[in-house]
Amino acid sequence: MAQYSLNFKGLPFETIWVEFPDIATVSKKIGTLPTSEKHSSSHYTLPAIHDPSTGTTIADSVLIAEYLDATYPDTPKLFPPGTLALQLAFIDAFMPRLRALFQFVVLPTNNILNPPSAAYFRSTREKAFGTTLEQLAPTGTAGEEQWAKVKEGLGVVNGWLEKGKDDGPFVLGQEPAFVDFFLASYIQWLKVIWDEDSVQWKDISSWHGGRWVALIKALEKYETAV
Template identity: 25%
Template sequence: MSAHFPSMMGYRPILANYTLRHKDISYTRASISFESVEPTAKSVGAPHTSINADGTPKYTVPFIYDSTHQVAVSDSFLIAEYLDKAYPETPKVITTGSRAFADLVFDKFKPLLYVMAPKFREYMTPELIEGQRKAYGDAAVSIKLNREEEDAAWEQVHTNLERIKWEEGHHYVTGDKPVFEDFVLAAYVGCVQDVYGAESEEWREVSKWLDGQLGQLVEKICGQA
């Protein structure tokens, strides 16, 4: 099986990575440039995931090609859903609430994505930055909040994540075993550690949220991956 990710792994490709590792499915990961996402996806038969403003198909990462069953799948949620069905002997990761939870966490975490945008750009290649500019406009690669806006965003996300219902007495969101919901939360929250560093003030603060459960979750999930 081959899994395709951009040279800088974002939270959605990380979700596919967590799923594949948790299921212990052997795979090869390929790093590709922003410009090669569409032709590479087409070459393995991976479907587009949405439509561009001009009406053309939009291809995104992650996508996988399962050589065992000769099937290509795009989108981290659909990949996890497919792997549950194609490899029933592996741990199931999708629950009835997985899709809704993923959407919920994105909405709750979104303010921090704007805060971290300048830091993300430090790790991006010029080609990736230009590709995002073409796809999403100048604002996507130039946004930078002032200090007051950043502080408000951190506080808002802290408040948002504190409202997440955690199964009492368990290590993971829904129980004793990790599922897609845990991967989603770890992928988003783990971005703070990846961008600012494990010893940063930002990560030390975030890792304490939810009585330290967020930091522990990232450690557990990343340790498995």
């Protein structure tokens, strides 16, 4: 999401990749604040940015977007005036629609990570869930039923977007905003963890008139620096 946001605004940046076990150490080193508290301890997350022009370091995609809008007012707005609450409400309503998806994505996410991150991801998730990653995803009839719920959840979101289709291809109309990059980031994640020839990605690509593939295609130019 942060990369989309920076590219949308045309702001130059350098990406530094961080392995999962190093996130807290690197975050403390560069001065980002924890994004939450878990089990009475500070929890650090990425993405984070450091802006050398102001000396500001900040984590959390929404906070980064708000900062970029405020600091670089002459660039395209991620949150056009009067839309911040609306966009955040949309995101908040969207997240429960992905609940059935979670069980399917944990193992394939682990499988694409570098070894240090994969080991950390597996150990922390298996401890949290009390089972192996391999046992998380339902199979057989149960798997088919849960996968149908994934389609149903995204179908609800598709219904929301259909109501505004005459206004433009994006949530707010003709121009993309943060919420579109938020949605596209999730779809890109699914595309990355499942290759394009997988049953899962072929399903998602075909759902709801191809909306989800069309979304990432429409925002393709913001995947890299512009």
